[in-house]
Amino acid sequence: MTNSPFTPGIAPARLDAEALAENFDDLHGPLDGHEALVAADRCYFCHDAPCITACPTAIDIPLFIRQIATGTPEAAAETIFDQNILGGMCARVCPTETLCEQACVREVAEGKPVEIGRLQRFATDTLMAKGVHPYARAAETGKRVAVVGAGPAGLACAHRLAMKGHDVDLFDARPKGGGLNEYGIAYYKATDGFAGAEVDWLLKIGGITFHAGQALGRELDLSRLQAEYDAVFLGMGLSGVNALRATGETREGVADAVDFIADLRQADNLQTLAVGRNVVVIGGGMTAIDAAVQSKLLGAESVTLAYRRGRDAMPASRYEQDLAASKGVRFVFNAMPVEVLGNGAAVALRCEYTRAEGKSLVGTGETFDIPADQVLKAIGQTLDGAPEALALDGGKIAVTGAGRTSVDGVWAGGDCASGGEDLTVTAVAEGRDAAEDIHSVLAG
Structure with missing residues (x-):
């Protein structure tokens, strides 16, 4: 980060340890056994359940909730993991309020859905706490696959390939696996080192060798990977950050939000x-x-979130917006940054009001200043270092079907690939489906 404890206005230890521990505690604590049974009892166990359709990984939600209701949460966990091997993390970070829970019949009828996310966490945590891995590998095929990127897409792909009997080398640029689950989500959404524990648990399937500090375009070359492996899957996410394109962007106190997190x-x-x-x-x-x-x-x-469009256009869900407001975050809409003010270090952010003209956004000419000794940029990420051999679509790797790229023998999924939403659960689905396609090709 560009910030340091010596930048004017930016300092550590603004709160004592006790206050910080309380602030960053688990956002949605786990259900106990009795609470899980009560929550499961609200499910109608719909035959054509709309919640299944709303889940990007198509988990059989009524089935796993019925398994919880009948006292078999381990079986419920296997129902979840069959479709989503990162079901434990997805139970914590998925925007269930806009996916399965929004589609819940209880939500439509009563305005209060079945707590699908918390029930999923109850089931997956119960099984994972036993320390065993519920899957065994198929007979070894002798095929080797390189998976670049140990985020949700890469992990899901590697696990499914290992299950099929293939040997997988899993590469990641960072010291730890997990991708955004480890480095990019709010601390209070996945506490107690869960992201790392989930990776360790997933690797118990066997057949996966993790290699840290290995980045495509740096230590890794796509053509060499193609020569050494029977297939390659790219799931390295987005490492570049869009420029603010505002005067004073390089002042002290200005940093990327992804680095801050x-x-x-x-x-x-x-x-x-x-x-x-x-x-x-x-x-x-x-x-x-x-x-x-x-x-x-x-x-x-004071914390202000400045967004260049109106509230309805915000990619973040209304639930997340309300959460931020409840913590004291102030929202300023239709505000486009034009200059970071200050003499060396930031003291304010100057914004220009915007308005929509059709599909375009234009400045009104009216500006205002927001006091700011720290400015965090969260204006989107870009794909860096994509091999020239790969066709791109909208700045991402172009894919068709189950992640097939323009190069034979190379698949891609997750945030680095075109299509889909930038969600953990979507990345898991893409990695899983690519693995199935890779297996079908390798099996002849």
Whole structure:
């Protein structure tokens, strides 16, 4: 990060350890056994359940809830893991309020859905706590597959391929696996090192060798991978960050929100993290919300989220917006950053009001200033270092079907690939489906 504890207005330990522990506690605590039975009892067990259709991984939700209701949460977990091997993390971070729970018949009839996400967490946590892996590998095929990127897509792909009997080398640029689950989500959504524990549990399938510090275009070359392996899957996510294109962007106190969140996720002591007194977050997606909320939880006195369009256009769900507002985050809509003010270090962000003209967004000429000693950019990420041999679509790797790229023998999925939503659950589905397609090709 560009910020340091010595930047004016940015300092660590704004709150004591006890306050920080309370602020960053589990957002939605786990259900106990009795609570899970009560929650499961609300399910109608629909025959043509709309919640299944709404789930990107097509988990049989009524079945796993019935299994919980009959006292077999381990069986429920296997129902979940059959479709989504990262079901434990998805239970914590999925926007269930806009997916399965929004489609729930109870939501439509009563305005209160079955707590599908928390029930999924209850089941998966129950099985994972036993420390065993519920799947065994098929007979070894002698085929080797390279999976680049140990995020949700890569992990799901590697696990499914290992189940099929293939040997997988899993590469990642960072020291730990997990991708955004490890480095890019709010601390309070996955506490107690769950992201790392889930990766360790997944690798118990066997047949997967993890290689840290290996990035495509740096240590790894696509043509060499093609020569050494029977298939290649690319799931390395998006490592570039869009430029703000505002005067003063390089001033002290201006940083990328993804780096801010990664530092927070990896901190052993939250009191060591520096945060501004007046923080402005630029953007309207989940990264912007997570950065804004966590800035407030770290002790920032004022946190403002500035978004260039109206509330209805925000990519972040209304639930997440309301969560941020409940923590004291102020929203400013139709505000386009034009200059970071200051003499060396940031002191304010100047914005211009915008208005929509058809599908275009134009400035009105009217500006205003927001006090800011820390400015966090959450304005989207880009694909860096894509091999020239691969066709691109909208700045991402172009794919057809189950992740097939323009190069034979190379598949892609997750945030680096075109199509789909930038969600953990969607990435899992893409990695899983690509693995099935890779297996069908390798099996002849």
